[in-house]
Structure formats: C-alpha cells, structure tokens
Amino acid sequence: MSSFYELVPDASNLIESQRSIGYTFETAIADVIDNSISADATRVDINFDSRQKYVSILDNGYGMSKNELLQAMKYGSKSIFDSRDQEDLGRFGLGLKMASFSQCRKLTVISIKEAEFSGATWDLDVVKNQNAWLVQVLDDVEIKSTINFSELAKLNSGTIVIWEKFDKLEQSADFNSNFNEALEKAENHLSLVFHRFLQEDQLHIFFNQREIDFVDPFFVSNKATQPKSSDVLFETTRNARIDVKPYIVPYQKRLSQKERHILKKYEHNTLGSGLYIYRNRRLIAWGKWFRLVRPNELANLAKIQIDIPNTIDDLWEIDVKKAQLNIPTSLKAQLRNIITKSIGESERVYKYRGTKRNKDNLQYVFDRVEKDNKVSYYLNMDNPLIKQLQDNLSDSDIILFRALLRQIEEHLPLDSIQYDMASNKEIEEHENSDDEIYEEIMLLLNNQITEKGKKVLLNSLKYSEVYSKKTALLARIERELNG
Structure with missing residues (x-):
C-alpha cells in the first residue's frame, strides 16, 4: 500500500540556487519597496555606505508585530491563491527574501508596531553551516544595535530592511565603484517604475536624505503630448x-x-x-x-x-x-x-512634426506630395528666393540652377534622416542670426526696382516658412521701407 513521505528541501542548496533567479540590484530594491507601498508607507528612505557596506530601506508603513514579522521572513509567506488587498503589490510571498538574497547574504528586518519592536535576521552563512532553515530572532539589545535603528525609533510605526555581506559585488576589485553604480541604476529605476506614486505625491523616496524625482515616460506636462x-x-x-x-x-x-x-x-x-x-x-x-x-x-x-x-x-x-x-x-x-x-x-x-500644412497660406521650402500611397518631397518653386534668383540668371545659368535643385530633391538622405529620428537622435537645426537674415532680406528687396515691388515681396515673406516667425525683424524692415 502506498504512503506519503515528507521531503524537506535542503535549506542551503535551495536558497543558494534561488539567488540567481535574475534579479538586478535595482529590481531587488524595487521589490522591497513594493512591500512598503503595500504597508501604506508614504516615505521610503534608502541609506547606504560603501565603506560600511550596507544598504538600509526604511519605511513609515504600518509595521509588523513579532508574529507578523516572522511570517514575512518565511519563504512563501503568503499563498499565490490568497485574495490580496486591491492595492497590494505583493505576488508570491517570496519577494523580500529572494530579492534580498540575490544581492546579499545577510538580511535583517526590524519593525515597530503599537510601540513594540521586533527583529529577525537571515544569515546565509548560518544556513550553510547548519544546513537548516534557521532565522535569528533578535532581542532588545540586538535590535537597538542594528544599523540605522535610531531612524526607525523616531517613527510610531514602520519597518527597516538591512542588507549586508554583498558577496557578489565584493568579488570585484573595485567594490566602491560597482556599489555606487548599482545605487545610481537603482535610483533611475525607482524614478521610473514608481513614477505615478511619486507624481501624485503619494510616496516620497530618499537616497541618503536626497529626494528623488519621478520620470514620466509620457511627458504629460509637455503641451505637445x-x-x-x-x-x-x-x-x-x-x-x-x-x-x-x-x-x-x-x-x-x-x-x-x-x-x-x-x-x-x-x-x-x-x-x-x-x-x-x-x-x-x-x-x-x-x-x-x-x-x-x-x-x-x-x-x-x-x-x-x-x-x-x-x-x-x-x-x-x-x-x-x-x-x-x-x-x-x-x-x-x-x-x-x-x-x-x-x-x-x-x-x-x-x-x-506639428506643422499644419496648407493652412495660413504658408509657403514651405519643401512641398509634400502623396500619390498612390507614395510620398515625394519637392522644392517649392514659388519660394521668393528661388523665383528671384531665376529672374537674375542667364538662360544657361538657369539650366545649371535647376539641375542643382533637381539633385537636391532626388538625393535627400531620407533613409538616414528617418533612421536618426527613429533612433531618438537629436537633429541639430542650422539657424542664421537675425543680422544674417536681415542682410538676406535686404538683398532680395534691393533687387526689386519699384517700391511697390519691394512691399509686395516683403508681404509675401510674412507667409514664408523660413521668415514667418521673424515678425519683429520683418516689422523693422517694413518701417525702414516706409521711411
């Protein structure tokens, strides 16, 4: 007759194997902060020191009693099948432990609730030596001697999570550099993944007493969004x-x-x-x-x-x-x-790109022509500069001029421009100074024989894509013409 036999997982092997589940430093810290948000925290202080080699994550949430803390320190502390509070950011009841151990070998959690402190420590070296699921329950003296306990003691309720023994980072010869780089990535990550909490002033996150800002991927404050x-x-x-x-x-x-x-x-x-x-x-x-x-x-x-x-x-x-x-x-x-x-x-x-074609009678440098689901760009031959230059050229020069314009139209680097824009590269515009534009316009006007011709040309420049925004400069030139 068959029977059941309980197979208790080997403590050290199981924990050590789960340390490589794929957390990065920043996703691990974010997972701890999920617990803070689920505990209704409005402030999280992340403090760190590369010399003392620790990271502490302090929140002002509702805290935990001794029994609640020990339950939280237990692997699989909450079933995936349990119904969760609507605002709970937890998932498997594994995040605190697995996230922490992915980065360090020693995890200490101290909490205050209803004026009572409780604390416990997981140390993977102890688990390895004893090969048992042993968590150290801290007494009052040990609790008060933990890192940054004085900050927790200022709160009516809250929890502090402390990471020590960063064995993975310590494998590198330059621990300080790697440690600081990891914290910088963490700040960027938290600014993004919790941006709505930060944006709506529901949560404040501090890195060594400096408040971090949110990063809104939609740029909602930009009027063009x-x-x-x-x-x-x-x-x-x-x-x-x-x-x-x-x-x-x-x-x-x-x-x-x-x-x-x-x-x-x-x-x-x-x-x-x-x-x-x-x-x-x-x-x-x-x-x-x-x-x-x-x-x-x-x-x-x-x-x-x-x-x-x-x-x-x-x-x-x-x-x-x-x-x-x-x-x-x-x-x-x-x-x-x-x-x-x-x-x-x-x-x-x-x-x-935000330009309203065929509106306000603007004369564009390029005309966009769409036909049979194909798009072409042509130089606008009604451009005042093109028209006037053609008027001043000989027949042979006009042929050369039009050949040049045709080459510009046919060999626009559209593929390169499209790639650069799709790659979010900043395309620098070449813009002449007002003095240069003034000389350019005056040269155009001086080629007009009559005063009426000058006024007609100047008025047309007001509707040119190139000059339309230079209202003050055009007004100045108009005053000079009217003498």
Whole structure:
C-alpha cells in the first residue's frame, strides 16, 4: 500500500540556487519597496555606505508585530491563491527574501508596531553551516544595535530592511565603484517604475536624505503630448477591468531640455514606443509591442498605458521579480486594434512634426506630395528666393540652377534622416542670426526696382516658412521701407 513521505528541501542548496533567479540590484530594491507601498508607507528612505557596506530601506508603513514579522521572513509567506488587498503589490510571498538574497547574504528586518519592536535576521552563512532553515530572532539589545535603528525609533510605526555581506559585488576589485553604480541604476529605476506614486505625491523616496524625482515616460506636462481617448477592456472570466490609455508623445525637437536629458539618461533602459503595463499603478514592463503588431519607424511616438489589477496576475504570467509578463491570448485582438489606431495617430504627427500644412497660406521650402500611397518631397518653386534668383540668371545659368535643385530633391538622405529620428537622435537645426537674415532680406528687396515691388515681396515673406516667425525683424524692415 502506498504512503506519503515528507521531503524537506535542503535549506542551503535551495536558497543558494534561488539567488540567481535574475534579479538586478535595482529590481531587488524595487521589490522591497513594493512591500512598503503595500504597508501604506508614504516615505521610503534608502541609506547606504560603501565603506560600511550596507544598504538600509526604511519605511513609515504600518509595521509588523513579532508574529507578523516572522511570517514575512518565511519563504512563501503568503499563498499565490490568497485574495490580496486591491492595492497590494505583493505576488508570491517570496519577494523580500529572494530579492534580498540575490544581492546579499545577510538580511535583517526590524519593525515597530503599537510601540513594540521586533527583529529577525537571515544569515546565509548560518544556513550553510547548519544546513537548516534557521532565522535569528533578535532581542532588545540586538535590535537597538542594528544599523540605522535610531531612524526607525523616531517613527510610531514602520519597518527597516538591512542588507549586508554583498558577496557578489565584493568579488570585484573595485567594490566602491560597482556599489555606487548599482545605487545610481537603482535610483533611475525607482524614478521610473514608481513614477505615478511619486507624481501624485503619494510616496516620497530618499537616497541618503536626497529626494528623488519621478520620470514620466509620457511627458504629460509637455503641451505637445497628445492624450487619446481611453478604452476599457474586461477579462470576463475574472470580471477584471483593464484600462488602456494611448498617448502620442512629442517629436524630440519639441521636448524640453530636461525631457531630452531623460531620454538620453534612459537610452539603455528604453523609454521608446510600445506598451507600458502597470500593475496597481506600478510599472512592470515597458517600451515594446509584445509582438502584437509590427510597427515601422513612424510608430515611435505612440505609447500606450495599460493598467491591470492584481487579481489576474496568473493570466498575465507575472514572474516573481514582477519584471516580466505575457499578454493573455484572450486580450490580444482587442489590444491589437487599439495599438493600430494609436500608430495611425503617431504616423500623422511624425509626418508633419506639428506643422499644419496648407493652412495660413504658408509657403514651405519643401512641398509634400502623396500619390498612390507614395510620398515625394519637392522644392517649392514659388519660394521668393528661388523665383528671384531665376529672374537674375542667364538662360544657361538657369539650366545649371535647376539641375542643382533637381539633385537636391532626388538625393535627400531620407533613409538616414528617418533612421536618426527613429533612433531618438537629436537633429541639430542650422539657424542664421537675425543680422544674417536681415542682410538676406535686404538683398532680395534691393533687387526689386519699384517700391511697390519691394512691399509686395516683403508681404509675401510674412507667409514664408523660413521668415514667418521673424515678425519683429520683418516689422523693422517694413518701417525702414516706409521711411
């Protein structure tokens, strides 16, 4: 007759093997902060010292009693099948331990709740030596001697997580450099993944007493950003609501200096077009289309914010690190339709780059001609400079001049320009000074024989793409003509 036999996992081997699950320093810290947010914290202080070799993460959340703390220190402290609070950012009950041990060998947690302190330490060297699931429960003296305890003691409730024994970072000869680089990446990561909490003033994160700023991937404060109509999808088997909000972000030349700096700063952590998927407003995955569509370069202005609740984690296959997911098959067709519509909007913005063609009678340097789904660009032969230059040339020179213009039209480096714009490279404009433009206009006017001809030409320059924004300069020249 069959029987059951309990197989207790080998403590040291299991923990050591799970240390390489794929956390980075920044995703590990973010996972700890998830617990702070779930505990209703409004402030998180991340303090660190490369000489003493520690990182502490202090929050002012509701704290834990001794029993609650020991439960939190337990592997799989909460079942994946348990219903979670609507705002809970947890997932498997593994994050605190696995995130911490991916970076260090010693984890200490001290908490205060209802004026009672409790503390415990996991030390992987102890686990290895004893090969047992042994956690050290700290007494009052040990609690008060822990790193940055004095900061926790100022709070009515809260928790501090302390990392020590950074064996992976210490393998390098230059620990200080690697440690500081890891913290810099962590700051950038937290500024992005928690940007909505920071933006809405619901959370403040400090790095060694310096508050970090949020990074908004949609640049909503930029007037050129175009929010599009929201959509709502429903996962019928769970009665779960999924909110979808598309944005068309500005062409790079219309970004502020700060926004351009952000793009450059995050060029290796792409803030490009694609889906931005949030779980309880915490950014999980971003900057890609998840194979839902095959966008061309013109789609690089479309970004789509997707908000999912924590009740459908399993359907989205969110991993323990809360850094990867898969879109449910049942939602792909609906999302594909929304994406296609948004890409169409992005293409229109990209083609015109904010310029309103055929409006206000503006004379453009280039004319855009679309025919049979093909686009061509031609020099505008009504440009005042071109017209006047042709009038002043001999017949043979006119032939050469037109040949030059034809070469410019036929050999515009469109592929190179398109690649540079799609790569978010800043394209520098060449702009003459007002003095140079003044001399240019006066040369044009002086070639007019009559005063009436000069006034007609000057008036036409007001509607030229090149000169239309030089209103003050044109007004000055007009005053001079009227003497």
